[in-house]
Amino acid sequence: MPSQLFVLLAFLGILPSLIAQSPAPSEPRKPLLPRTPAKASWNITFQYAGEEKPPQPDAVPRHLGEVPQSIVVTKINDISREQIQLATGKQVERWDFAGTQFHSDAVGTVFLIVPPTEENPNPEYYDRRRSDFPELSWLSMEGYRGVENFQGRPAFLFEAERGGQKLRAFLSLENQLPVMFSDGATTRLYTYNPPPAGPLTPPAAFLTAYNQHKQAMESLNYRPGPP
């Protein structure tokens, strides 16, 4: 019996080290926000503060307008597609051709998303070639708060404050990809799909807009020869 007790005590003694050797890390690795594979797909689901039925029976739910309810992001290398389901029930798309971006509206018109300049910022434009999750550009180790459970699973928690708003995000312990981001007013939930099997084929309207723009861009490099 004492020997059995000794063995038990010995097991308890080494238990912490066994726990430390498990696949779940205690600190996020760098980079904090790794790139998704070259072929990847994920869903983003949006929740808005005040969206739920107010407790007062005569109160009107918050009007959201044409904000996204869910987005399916699919990317192959530098080309990506966002299939956006709006809160109004309409569907639009957004395509990124290696930095040249277009989006459609509810009636199918395709618009160029003008790249920002120092004088002319455009928050609608974000460059997926730099990050798959530009909304999380604020992440830093200063905001790391440890591992906490999100939806019953442990995850890295990050927090920050920007413009009076509290930002909060959870990253997966396994691959450090985001699983949730909230800015206080909007909450994004991320789930990941199998990588796309085939090529991404833009709709005709996007392809036309892209080709016209590409042609115009290329014309900039075409100028009269030396006189």
Place this chain on the structure above:
Amino acid sequence: MGASLKRSARASSLVIILAFVVLLTVLVLAYFSYSSLQRQISQASVNQAAAEIFAKGAVNTIIGDLRQEIVAGSTNISTNTAHPVYYPTTAVTMVPAPAGFTTNAGLENLVKVSRAGNAFYSGTNYDTATHPPANRASTLSTTNASQNGRYFSLDRWNTHLLLAKANTNSPTDLTPTNTFTAPDWILMARDGSNPTSWNNNLRWNTTNASTVVGRYAYAIYDEGGLLDMNAAGFPPGSPTNLIADKGSLATADLSVIPGMSTNAIAAIVGWRDFVSGGTSGSFPNYTFSPTAQTNYFDFARTNTAGFLRTANSVLTSGQSDRMFVSRQQLIQFLIQGVASNDSEKAALQNALRYLGTFSRDLEQPSFRPDPNRPKNTLTPYVGDVGAIGNGNDAHSADGSAQAGINPTLLAVCDANGDPVFKRRFPLSRLALLADPSANAAKIKEYFGLVWDSSNNRWVYDHGDSTRIYRLSEVPADREPDFFEILKAVIHVDSLGKQFGGLDNGSGSASTPHGQLGIGSGASQRMYDGETQSQIARIAANIIDQYDEDSYPTHISFANRSFFGVENLPYLAGWQQMWYRLRQLSASDIDPARLPSDSSGTTGVVFPYESAVMIQPIIWNPHAPDSRANPPGVPTEFRIYAGATDSNTHGVGDSAAQCYAQVGRDWWTGTTTTQFRNTFPAGSTYASANSMSAVGSLYRFPYASINPSTSILTFSTGAGDAAFREPFRLRAPDFPVGSNASNDSGYPAGRITFSDPALMAADGGSSTAIGFYCGKAWTGPVISTDDTQRWLGVGQVNGDLKMTLQYRKDGSWFTYDVIPNVFNSSTNLSTVDNSDTAPNLRFFRTLLRADPRTNRWGLFHLLAWPSANPADVPAGLNELPANGVDVFGNNKAPHYYLPQGITWKPSASSSYKAQGTANGPAAPGWVNPSKWNPGDLMANLARSPNGNPNSGTSANAVPGAKYYYTDPDGVFRRGSGWNFFGADGLPLYTGNFASRPVVLNRPFRSVAELGYVFRDIAWKNLDIFSPESGDAALLDAFCLTELDNAPADVTIAGRVNLNTRQPKVLEALISGASKAEGGILSPGEAQAAASALVAWTSDTTTANSGVLTKGPLRNRSEIVGKFVANGTFPSPPTITGSQSPILNPETTYSGFASRLTSGSIFPTAADASIPRRTEGVIRALTEAGNTRTWNLLIDVVAQVGRFPGHTASLNQFVVEGETRFWVHLAIDRSTGKVIAEQWEAVSE
């Protein structure tokens, strides 16, 4: 009886014998007499033949002497030793040197006479050491009788009537004016020498080489300086409008020639142009119907025979056109055929010294750019790199690039040594473009253009789609095309004036953003600096001056589109208008959440819901079309907007979404990089306005800018709807009759607003149209608190592209584009303030310097609209600076932007704008006070008289505050530089007489190229100012094809512009058009002609050793020539400009300056408005010649000898004599004889 009979028989026999003897003697004598006569006749014939041969030798000697003179007075500028090109060492040697006489009245035609002790040419202008001049004449006058009594009297020297007669009233006495001295004899020895004094070796000797075998004398006349009667003159009584446009020697007014009667003119024209002139009647009493008169002028302008031959192809009444084949025929025609009495004979004899029968020129350009001319050595701003943009893409530090682009035309030769540029380009070829299909091959050959029917445009590609070849690069199997010629002859250092974009509010030259054309401004500079692009635009503009319709020609070159300028409305600019739709109230938002005012009170001032509309400003800056029912004039127009990618300098016509925003978010206080038009959550207002949640705040829906749907339409009509003054498309059917509207598929392009102050200022309409850019909440500013102040300024997030189209046959075609409607965050409007109209709210406005070009992009200012022209009484006056700009400073420029009027300069206005004193808008600009975009527009139209910069506005010419240098540093003046009052200034309201004109008809003179817009603000191709970079166009182009060109480019019917006969020039000028000023008065024509003679005869006035006047070396020099770099006494301070800055009035010199000096035209407008003044240039150019010497050599040659006993020169025994009038044309550039016409003189 028998004896007596015998005696009788013997006597009879004796008588018979004697009779026979007598008969025989008679026969013998008769035989000898006959033989002697035959011998004499034979000898005379031999002597005559010998004299003729001798005379021909003499003439050849004279021709040799003339060619020697050319070489001695020239520099060979050809690199091909087999094909020299002689360029005058000074202007003086451009013409034959007068020799053997003193210039005097009555001797205007005389060039040289054989005179003892007088060299054929002399002086330091000639290289007499290498090429010694002939000095052949002896001291024996031709008026001295020979040993056998032969002499040449003074009147015989004037049988050609090229000298003024001493007795002008006598029909029989031809003695010349007493200032004429008869030529001296030139003795010709057997060995070819020309002894000038007596020695015994001159006596006849069968073997002595020094024996004199003959003598000759000559007088040489400038027949090229006379009116060639095979071309000059038109039917008497022709309407002035047919004459006024000139265009050939046929439009010369013979009635100004002393002694010419109407009958004589009718006889000449009727006889000469019997078919072509539609002559009626019989010699000498011809008449001409109005139709015949019209046909005559058409014939003259389109004569492909070049007046070398008769041009009729059919006979009329068995008769043909005719020509004068000799001077004697002309004399006989007038004196014996036309004159009906002695008085008329005498008069016509007097007229004959202005008339000739022979003139030749080469329809081949010979322009040589002055090798010492200023050149652009600055690095251009191309491709976003380089220094401040003042250079162009043709720069080189050593000038080698410019020398290659603008070569000496005759020095660029093919393998055969012939000039690549073989003939002047006939402007008549422009007619080919009317039928692209039928004329495809010729259009490709002459223009390098191919019609692209799917895009309704021409594509230029003549071997290299990215370039226009230099002359030296033109392939051997063709001649240079239209574009290549323009490139070769327009002074490249005057092209490609770049946008400087130096305003960043602090005068810094390094951060351009103030006057943006495309994106950051870099691309606009790049486009501006492309010299070939400017050439392409000029080409398109020439085409559209020529064609009848008003559909702009579209040329695609090097991936650029160039649209010719027509008499149509253009995009003059745009204004960013902020319309208050309504003021919010407590039912919309919670007053408790309003920001506090300066006293800390909240909830007292509600913001406005405002909408932003970008509204184009439309202006047709041309004078109204003078035609009654002009064909092919579009009247329906539309403007569409698309989005540009501002990060890459403005490309594409993409659909995009934009939004309006104020300077800073009200509630969050965030910066402009983060905010949107927001409002606290939970508002029913947000739902009603389809706003979307962004975080905790809301935004208005984005505005859609879609080139497929964002369309405004308008049409042109009568009154204001003609858009002869600038109007902003601000409301439906504004201006009245324009049908201005948003397209039916673009409902967002129309709003209804409630803004009493703005409505009152802007015409009373509560409905606005424009390119809708979204809504935002705006002020009013109620305190100096930062949070609220930011609501006073607004912007639109995205840049736009604005495209103007006309409608033809149901389709829309682009003809004007603003590539970048610049809406960056710094391009703010003052959209709200305490609302005391009109001086507190101001809207961002961008204007082109000239609505016809995008060069330099658009200049910006803040302006308040006004429907009242009186708001701008004397210039664009600054309004009180009560508002604040984004920085909180009272510095914003505050101007009225009126409707329907242009801005005119003011002598006293003081302006404020972003920038500082001497803060140039572009390198080369001078601003004595502060630069001001509005005033800039007015002043671009002119330039300084005298020193442009004395440092302060008070010392500057009233209103003349802005000038600029070309890339070579020369202050070339605008078309209105010689303004007087409003005359010459196109920007004065309603000043149509000074506005540009589109001819919409074939050119009638090469100098009508002066009507063509040069693609730089308020400048046409310049034939008005001596510093012109375009003067060589007058040499490079002609009106009509020649039948035998290019193998033979000889043409007749030209007048030596260096003639000393003012009356000849007066005939060319008389009746010339002054456009709206009518035609030149006789006094003006006379003054202009005399001025030109005085100019070309001045061989002493010089600057830095270079003649400022003197003979013209090229047709172009009638406008001007480079003399020497001339700087200003107090050079202006100009950042980024070529140094030194050159004063055009001293750097260049030209006869054109005499026309603007005020001494020719008593009416100021005639000297101020280019198209009026240029009437003289138009008249002279087409009929003018400078290159070819057309001479009449009057040579008398005698063969004979000095017998053995003689002892002096006057004992020459004449054995044979002949006289010739040799009409000779020599090319001054090559020394080649172009044509000779020998006329044996019978007396």
